[in-house]
Amino acid sequence: MKDTLELIKERKSIRGLFDSKKSMGKEDLHKILEACSWAPTAHNMQNFEIVVVDDKTLLQSIGNIKYTISKTYIKENYPHLSFSEEEFRKRKTGLLSTRFTATPKDDQKEITNDFIGKFLKATDVLLVFLYDPNRRAPASEGDFLGIMSLGCIMENMWLMANSLGIGVQIVSALIGGPVEKEVKRILNIPDHLRIAxxxxxxxxxxxxxxxxxxxxxxxxxxxxxxY
Ligand SMILES: Cc1cc2nc3c(=O)[nH]c(=O)nc-3n(C[C@H](O)[C@H](O)[C@H](O)COP(=O)(O)O)c2cc1C
Known part of the structure; x- marks a missing residue:
């Protein structure tokens, strides 16, 4: 059995394309979903639902959604980028610039990114985690405790997938604005649920x-x- 710290350190974001010839077995998918169910949630509210999308036509439809990087994202992302591996190792936070082509000057432009399309079309399974604000943690301002709980669900999912050799990339681009609205329409997600x-x-x-x-x-x- 692997050491727990070793398992935690091995979990990582996979930002490349996945192997299109391999697909996940039902048992592995079930283990990942079961790991989510055992995540700690504030007041044990279990304030989430999960949509498993493995239908290629649906993945394609989501991949075809036009996506514009927000000006706020471009502006706020830039100061956290490192422009060499050396700078990245010294800073110890943020991201390497290799994935980002936009600069702060671009915050006046509409940039359409093909990220979702390119990667989702080559994805085996997309999991969409929904937040149910009706299952709110008692007396928690802004449901802060409930929202923190979603992070525990994410980590359980990620550790389980990683231990099965399954790569994970979080796709925040599906949250908010017209993209989330369109994903909800395609997947028939009720209005009161939000994509977490x-x-x-x-x-x-x-x-x-x-x-x-x-x-x-x-x-x-x-x-x-x-402190
Ligand atoms: C709430 C949250 C949102 C994230 N959104 C994205 C995302 O949209 N795209 C992405 O590639 N990684 C995303 N990540 C992954 C982080 O960028 C990543 O965990 C971090 O850079 C550390 O890298 P590691 O996962 O390889 O340890 C997200 C992580 C969290 C917790």
Whole structure:
């Protein structure tokens, strides 16, 4: 059995295309969903529903949605980018710039990204996690506790998938605005439910280059007794 810390460190985002010849077995999918069910949620509200999308026509329809990167995203993303691996390792937070072509000057432009289309069409399964605000954690302002609970569900899903050799990429681009509205229409999701997060799952292509991953050191964020 693997050490827990080792399993946690092995979990990672897969940002490349998945192997289109491999598809996930029903048992593995069930294990991933079961792992979600055992996530801790505030007041045990289990405030989520999951839509499993493995129908290629539906995946294609979602992939065809026109998506415009928001100006706020471009502006707020830029300061957190590193422009070399060296800078990334030194900073220990944020993302490498390789995936992003937009610069702050572009915040006045409408940029249409083919990300969703290209990657979703080659995805085995898309999981869409729905947040049910009616299953609110008691007396929690803005349902802060309920929303935090969704992160626990994400992590359980991710650790389980990773331990089965199944790659995961969170796809935040499906949340909010006209894209979320269109996804909800395609998947027949009732109005009162919101998309919390979605992720594409599949088998990573063997031989894809490894992406650098960084974290702050424990001493950088730990405060003993007083901040
Ligand atoms: C709430 C949330 C939203 C995220 N959205 C995206 C996303 O839209 N696209 C993406 O590639 N990764 C997304 N990620 C993954 C993070 O960027 C990633 O976990 C982080 O860069 C650390 O890399 P690692 O997962 O390889 O450890 C998201 C993660 C979280 C927790």
């Amino acid at each position: 997060f979605s992720c594409r799952l599949g088998y990573p292509v063997v031989g894809e280059p490894k992406l650098a991953r960084v974290r702050r050191d424990v001493v950088d964020f730990t405060h003993i007794n007083k």
